Amino acid sequence: MQSDELANLAISLLTTVSILVVISIGLAVVFGMMGVINLAHGEFLMLGAFFTLSGQRAGLNIWLAMLVAALGVGVVGLAVERLLVQFLYGRLAATMLATWGLSLILVQTVVLIYGPTTQGIPTPLGSMKIGGYSVSEYNLVLIAAAISLLGLVYWVFTRTRYGTMARAVTQLPNMAASLGINAKGVNMLTFGFGAMLAGAGGALLAPVAGVVPGMGQAYVGRAFMTVIVGGPGVLTGTASSAGLLGSVDSIVSNLTTSFLGTAALLVVAIVLLRVLPTGISGRTGRQL
């Protein structure tokens, strides 16, 4: 195997892994820290993409538009937590159904505003040559963004006052509340933070995926799979399971077809759960 072929494969593999990270990190925060299964996660991704589209059409620089989009979805997340999710903590089925209802509403609202057709955002940056292969430079951006988002999550949860409180509320909400932590406020922020990460994921996907109201569907399954295989550890879980599943998908897809790649991802994920029922990070407990 030539070194340029190897480099090309490595970048393609890292890109697949990075996409898994950016689509699932927000879900991992909301699920891992709060135990909330948010079925509107795919729609948060979709909103991130559409906000980016709007920002760009309004004349913003693409990177700035992505940043604004992520923050915008974060605000949507805060509102959703206040209006809906906060009434449903501890009610697993009810949360899923209500957030699914929310996803219906979000998709249709976007259809009413933007129409049902696919919108495109041109891929920023160009492409570069590695030996005989042409690689999109945006793939490198995706890889860097995945690493930065993981870093951001690490920083927020370990280095900020809010992060410490959020971890305390995760472990023992009543104890945290009796120590004077505003558990309600912390939950709201965590949900908002997760939504913001999802928005960032959607914004980053916008240039490489078709921006359609139903686009969340295409990613939400893989996002959930990554989070379950990862287990309760937000960072270690997401990073390791995205790494594993992304590699399997990418390698099998490269060797055969993307059809078998998806199949391999599913099989590996299910077999892995037979061995490690609480996910890769399950043994280490509920930490980052």
Place this chain on the structure above:
Amino acid sequence: MSALREVAARYRPSYLARLPQEVTSFLVVALIGTVVAFVIPEFRAQEWSLWVIYGLLALSFTFVWGHAGIFSFGQAAFFGIGAYAYGVAGINLSNATGESLSALVVATLFAGIAAGLLGYFIFYGNVGDVYVAIITLAVTLVLLTFMSSTASPKYHIGDALLGGYNGMIAIPPIMVGSFTALDSRQLLVFCIVLAAAVAFGLHILLRRPFGRVLAGVRENELRTQLLGYDVRRYKLLAFVLAGSIAGLAGGLYAAWGMFINPSVFSLQQAALVAIWVLVGGRNSILGAFAGVAIVQGLSSSLGEGGGSWTPIVLGLVLIAVVLFLPSGTVPTIRSLVRRRLNRSPALPVSQEVTIARRRELKDAELEGVLAGGRDASEAQSLRANRLTKQFGGVRALNGVDVNFLAGTIHCLIGPNGAGKSTCFNLLIGRYAPTAGEVLLGDRNITKLRPDARARLGLGIKMQVPSYYGDLSVFENLWLASFARLRSAGAAEGQATRTLGWLGLSAKAESLASALSHGEHQWLEIGMVVAGSPSVMLLDEPTAGMTREETQRTVDMIRAVSRFATVIVVEHDMEFVRALGAPVTMFHQGLVFAKGSIEDLRRDERVLDTYLGRSVSADAAN
């Protein structure tokens, strides 16, 4: 599958005895369905066939979630698998056979097998509840991606092209024979008859022992396991049954539209199943069909009005149901009607309770209870050799040797953190030891799961209260008896005898959660005794009891110890002394001292580490 046959064979006699009532109801529903099908306009017949098919799918979810307690988003996946299986089998077979019922059977079987495979990994991997929901959802969504990428003509099975996003076309309709398809009215009748058969079949099943054990699994999985039921197997069987029903519905769906595409695997479809059931009512068989009629009726009437607002209104309705009608419409209406008619099912209130509590224990009754076990076992010894358990860096138990002789009482005491509970959990099999072995009689049980140990004669009462709060006292004891006796009738006799021995006969029909604290403890002891164990392990049986209640518990345990080895973990020294049994004291993960409580009182080291001086001096007086 052999397990299924075994279960079916086991329950046959009483099953036949109960048949008539459901059969009559089934015939009535089928008759009304037939009349309705030929009265309504043809397009309604077509629409209602779809609703009945969806109702069947919803019913599979009602069963697996409402009755087995498994929140499975996979019903849509099995529905889709059934639909594709029907398509493939129908296209390949019906040209030769002229009927498509065989394809319907293939759809049911294939979905059942898929559920079996997925369920095996989920339940035998001991995946947690939340994860079951997400795994089944993720599998469904990955199937969506998977089936969508089969557009190329090279993906075919026999003559059937999978078709990718565009779906599979030219699927044969329901044909009973000789290449004639049912018209839409006949199809509606066919669907109603099938759905009614499944619904009444489930109705029967839920009242049979299998259904009662499932209720136990749903209410308290750990307790059910400790009674000796292989919870994994029950869940898997329920999952396979629900998967097959969903597959049958999927086959009907493919036949109804003569077309199937991957959107059956979408989040939309997966969640819709849960919504129908949530709207209709989680436990209600009728609710499954009512939920479909309400949701589909609403969305089709909205569709006729203002098209694009449908999902938004539907989403809002859904959120409103979740927030304001959490138990679903059918149960809510039912309880409203009941309140209006003023016939709330009052729990029997008894004045005999205090009398019962003071009643003398009758040994003859106990012998009846213990002999009630079909193969009432002899007391056996329980031994542990060099038992060690390490949690991370902490060695909770460090090479403990204990030997509990057959037919005697033993007490385990020690300060908090001494390793008592770890030892208890290793003996019952909730933890796997880091090193060492556990022997029941001569049999090495170190590697057995708790339910397998329970079947060998280990009776277990946990420290934290563990009973079925939402089942009646009688049902609690019935489940404990059935675990051992495996016969519904014998278990009823055994449960009745145990109630008598406990002095709780007057409260047989009360919900277990309505008992007093002391009665809960006795109920749990009764649940252990009803299983005729050869070794009983009781973790803090007198926690929170009054002195009087404690004394009665001492009498109970003494009586039982003539038939079984009893091992008690306790903190209450008064109780330990009253039992007058040999004591093993744990400290820092080791056996620190052994002997009678009086011996330990004289041991300076024991006084220093646990009993304390002034207290023991007072107690000695």
